[in-house]
Amino acid sequence: MREALLEVDNVTLRFGGVVALNQVDFTLYKGEILGLIGPNGAGKTTCFNAMTGVYRPTEGEIRFGGQRISGKRRYQITKMGIARTFQNIRLFPEMSALENVMVGADAHHRTGALSAMLRLPRHWKEERSGRDRAHDLLRFVGISRPGEQARNLSYGEQRRLEIARALATNPQLLCLDEPAAGFNPAEKDALNQLIRKVRDSGVTVLLIEHDMRLVMGVTDRIVVLEFGKKIAEGTPAEVRENPAVIAAYLGVPTDAS
Numbered sequence: 001m002r003e004a005l006l007e008v009d010n011v012t013l014r015f016g017g018v019v020a021l022n023q024v025d026f027t028l029y030k031g032e033i034l035g036l037i038g039p040n041g042a043g044k045t046t047c048f049n050a051m052t053g054v055y056r057p058t059e060g061e062i063r064f065g066g067q068r069i070s071g072k073r074r075y076q077i078t079k080m081g082i083a084r085t086f087q088n089i090r091l092f093p094e095m096s097a098l099e100n101v102m103v104g105a106d107a108h109h110r111t112g113a114l115s116a117m118l119r120l121p122r123h124w125k126e127e128r129s130g131r132d133r134a135h136d137l138l139r140f141v142g143i144s145r146p147g148e149q150a151r152n153l154s155y156g157e158q159r160r161l162e163i164a165r166a167l168a169t170n171p172q173l174l175c176l177d178e179p180a181a182g183f184n185p186a187e188k189d190a191l192n193q194l195i196r197k198v199r200d201s202g203v204t205v206l207l208i209e210h211d212m213r214l215v216m217g218v219t220d221r222i223v224v225l226e227f228g229k230k231i232a233e234g235t236p237a238e239v240r241e242n243p244a245v246i247a248a249y250l251g252v253p254t255d256a257s
């Protein structure tokens with residue numbers, strides 16, 4: 001039996017007159033890589049934002065590990081075990097790669113600002129283990145210069161650094177929003193490997209991506225949105241053959257963003 005990790009249950013989300021999500025239903029199972037695709041404006045990012053606490057659904061609810069998350073605050077959702085990256089890079093450019101990852105880990109530290117200021121032993125212990133873990137994560141994503149300022153890393157490294165930072169919160173679910181945007185074919189292949197590695201390390205992955213080769217090559221299942229509605233769901237092979245999906249993409253270059 002597959003175990004449900006995240007359930008999007010009949011979610012509708014309206015912005016004034018715009019129905020960005022229209023009764024969307026799908027389940028993400030533990031250990032899978034699920035693709036969320038659809039033409040521009042289909043509602044993918046809105047769906048991500050609803051899952052990560054940026055927006056509250058107008059109707060329906062989202063559950064994570066059986067617990068309702070709709071309406072929870074973003075930091076509470078991070079603590080529950082959902083991490084994400086963004087379409088546009090959001091690093092601290094002046095900070096080192098290592099520090100950027102340690103900032104992500106801070107979301108999980110037990111000790112607060114007070115114990116940091118008082119330099120309590122537990123703070124130092126957490127600081128040291130956070131640093132070790134950040135080094136491990138940088139190695140995991142393939143960044144070999146931990147002390148380099150984020151702004152001096154290559155574009156591909158910056159994108160991988162964002163993934164390391166998201167993983168630093170020890171998520172059960174990692175949501176990636178167009179991680180391959182601007183990548184060349186070699187970088188896309190490396191990303192494919194990294195996404196698999198993330199999954200193999202025990203983290204479930206939700207992927208929004210316009211690059212069809214990557215989506216078809218790395219996901220176990222795909223959910224397709226169009227104009228805020230789910231129009232298809234299945235394995236990459238099923239989705240590729242689905243007439244509604246073909247119609248939705250007709251005339252739209254598959255790598256358009």
Ligand SMILES: Nc1ncnc2c1ncn2[C@@H]1O[C@H](COP(=O)(O)OP(=O)(O)OP(=O)(O)O)[C@@H](O)[C@H]1O
Nearest residue numbers: 015018019020038039040041042043044045046047
């Ligand atoms: N904050 C907002 N206020 C008003 N309308 C919004 C808002 N965010 C999104 N929308 C609208 O909701 C619809 C879905 O947008 P969304 O960004 O979720 O699509 P998407 O599938 O992620 O598109 P893309 O592939 O271009 O990123 C669009 O019509 C968009 O204009």
